[in-house]
Amino acid sequence: AIEATGLHKSYRDGERSVDVLRGADLSVEPGEFVAVVGPSGSGKSTLLHLLGALDVPDAGSIEIGGTAVAGLDPVEAARFRNRTIGFVFQFQELLADFDALENVMMPGKIAGWRSGRARDRALELLAEVGLEDRSDHFPNQLSGGERQRVALCRALLLEPPLLLADEPTGNLDPESAVRVFDLMIALQEGHGTTALVVTHNPALANRCGRLLQLDGGRLEAFAGASGS
Amino acid sequence: AIEATGLHKSYRDGERSVDVLRGADLSVEPGEFVAVVGPSGSGKSTLLHLLGALDVPDAGSIEIGGTAVAGLDPVEAARFRNRTIGFVFQFQELLADFDALENVMMPGKIAGWRSGRARDRALELLAEVGLEDRSDHFPNQLSGGERQRVALCRALLLEPPLLLADEPTGNLDPESAVRVFDLMIALQEGHGTTALVVTHNPALANRCGRLLQLDGGRLEAFAGASGS
Ligand SMILES: Nc1ncnc2c1ncn2[C@@H]1O[C@H](COP(=O)(O)OP(=O)(O)OP(=O)(O)O)[C@@H](O)[C@H]1O
Ligand SMILES: Nc1ncnc2c1ncn2[C@@H]1O[C@H](COP(=O)(O)OP(=O)(O)OP(=O)(O)O)[C@@H](O)[C@H]1O
Ligand SMILES: [Mg+2]
Numbered sequence: 001a002i003e004a005t006g007l008h009k010s011y012r013d014g015e016r017s018v019d020v021l022r023g024a025d026l027s028v029e030p031g032e033f034v035a036v037v038g039p040s041g042s043g044k045s046t047l048l049h050l051l052g053a054l055d056v057p058d059a060g061s062i063e064i065g066g067t068a069v070a071g072l073d074p075v076e077a078a079r080f081r082n083r084t085i086g087f088v089f090q091f092q093e094l095l096a097d098f099d100a101l102e103n104v105m106m107p108g109k110i111a112g113w114r115s116g117r118a119r120d121r122a123l124e125l126l127a128e129v130g131l132e133d134r135s136d137h138f139p140n141q142l143s144g145g146e147r148q149r150v151a152l153c154r155a156l157l158l159e160p161p162l163l164l165a166d167e168p169t170g171n172l173d174p175e176s177a178v179r180v181f182d183l184m185i186a187l188q189e190g191h192g193t194t195a196l197v198v199t200h201n202p203a204l205a206n207r208c209g210r211l212l213q214l215d216g217g218r219l220e221a222f223a224g225a226s227g228s
Numbered sequence: 229a230i231e232a233t234g235l236h237k238s239y240r241d242g243e244r245s246v247d248v249l250r251g252a253d254l255s256v257e258p259g260e261f262v263a264v265v266g267p268s269g270s271g272k273s274t275l276l277h278l279l280g281a282l283d284v285p286d287a288g289s290i291e292i293g294g295t296a297v298a299g300l301d302p303v304e305a306a307r308f309r310n311r312t313i314g315f316v317f318q319f320q321e322l323l324a325d326f327d328a329l330e331n332v333m334m335p336g337k338i339a340g341w342r343s344g345r346a347r348d349r350a351l352e353l354l355a356e357v358g359l360e361d362r363s364d365h366f367p368n369q370l371s372g373g374e375r376q377r378v379a380l381c382r383a384l385l386l387e388p389p390l391l392l393a394d395e396p397t398g399n400l401d402p403e404s405a406v407r408v409f410d411l412m413i414a415l416q417e418g419h420g421t422t423a424l425v426v427t428h429n430p431a432l433a434n435r436c437g438r439l440l441q442l443d444g445g446r447l448e449a450f451a452g453a454s455g456s
């Protein structure tokens with residue numbers, strides 16, 4: 001489902017250059033559930049933005065479901081993302097002028113679904129994360145963890161083939177975090193969804209089929225609890 | 229250091245009313261390090277905003293260091309907060325037009341410090357959280373966990389008597405989270421700072437001298453891992 005080879009990404013600002021990814025490779029089979037861990041600042045969000053066609057690598061190639069994403073123009077990339085990728089951002093980026101239900105329904109509107117279908121599916125997802133009573137709240141009327149759960153529902157609305165989630169449980173208490181992970185795993189088992197989840201939570205990472213760590217700008221199999 | 233009695237807080241929006249705090253009491257001695265846990269949506273951020281004089285309860289009283297905070301006018305409240313309370317928000321709220329160093333120095337500027345003193349102290353704090361190389365990055369040039377660490381440094385600049393931190397480690401890997409907690413505990417031990425920290429991380433909560441949970445809109449001693 002994901003084939004990424006030789007990814008390089010630096011941020012340049014005048015003279016300084018922060019070299020984040022330095023030849024990262026990644027191969028994920030359809031239906032796999034992969035966790036990515038690594039220190040704060042190691043490049044996990046950067047990697048996810050490249051995989052989600054939200055940014056372009058300085059070098060290297062990325063194929064999602066056989067489509068080369070780096071070559072897409074902005075319009076094609078947006079349509080590809082809408083149909084193929086469910087993305088949960090580290091900072092949820094809900095639309096402030098729409099309530100929770102409307103935010104979750106949004107990918108359906110963009111994809112041209114009947115609004116009845118989008119609405120039913122959105123309400124079902126919100127109920128699964130315990131937010132049926134919050135559907136008419138605006139983002140600034142939601143707690144941090146509630147916003148995070150709404151963002152996950154939005155990413156799952158279209159039952160996308162690929163879910164990319166950037167720390168989807170960072171603002172959740174342990175029980176809510178488990179329920180969110182259950183929901184993602186259920187999607188994978190029910191629909192064969194491929195998932196790549198960045199998480200700092202070791203308990204959740206261990207529930208994933210595969211565990212990778214980002215170290216020195218490259219991905220490698222997780223080496224176990226780091227000794228010092 | 230904190231005496232809060234009978235706190236009530238609801239959010240009203242037309243007809244509906246979300247009753248969040250329902251008679252919460254809290255008494256914290258100077259120098260205590262208290263953790264507050266509770267499910268997502270239970271009212272932890274709401275409580276912290278009241279204690280930090282960023283919002284006003286519907287009923288009840290709050291004294292911080294003997295000062296009744298609910299009665300302060302906005303100017304007095306702002307000065308009180310600047311001098312007395314270090315606040316780390318759940319969503320860090322750094323100023324986008326200032327770099328990390330300037331953000332951390334800001335409370336010093338507001339308090340009238342010489343900029344040399346604010347700068348030295350800010351650099352020292354940034355180094356303690358491993359961000360000496362990021363002092364000239366703007367917030368949108370920082371990772372999620374880096375922004376969170378910068379926000380903590382800003383809250384600690386004036387060595388405030390009271391630290392209120394709303395999930396200060398939610399975006400941090402386990403090792404960075406431990407370092408951040410070490411920094412907060414060092415402040416408490418070195419300066420007698422009182423700290424109230426909302427956290428979802430059980431390992432960190434257990435390092436605090438006292439553990440409270442928010443349940444049904446009131447605070448109570450943590451009842452241990454919840455059975456189901
Ligand atoms: N626009 C930018 N300009 C310069 N440096 C940047 C920029 N964006 C990110 N960085 C740096 O790149 C590095 C990687 O950032 P990234 O957000 O990918 O890290 P991360 O692994 O997601 O961290 P976290 O776990 O804290 O969310 C960080 O050290 C950050 O300071
Ligand atoms: N402006 C508002 N209008 C209506 N309801 C609100 C508003 N702000 C917050 N709420 C609701 O009040 C409740 C408490 O919110 P709060 O942010 O204090 O929770 P929290 O314990 O900090 O949660 P989390 O752990 O997810 O951050 C939530 O259920 C939220 O939906
Ligand atoms: Mg990140």
Ligand SMILES: [Mg+2]
Pocket residue numbers: 143144145272273274318394
């Ligand atoms: Mg909160």
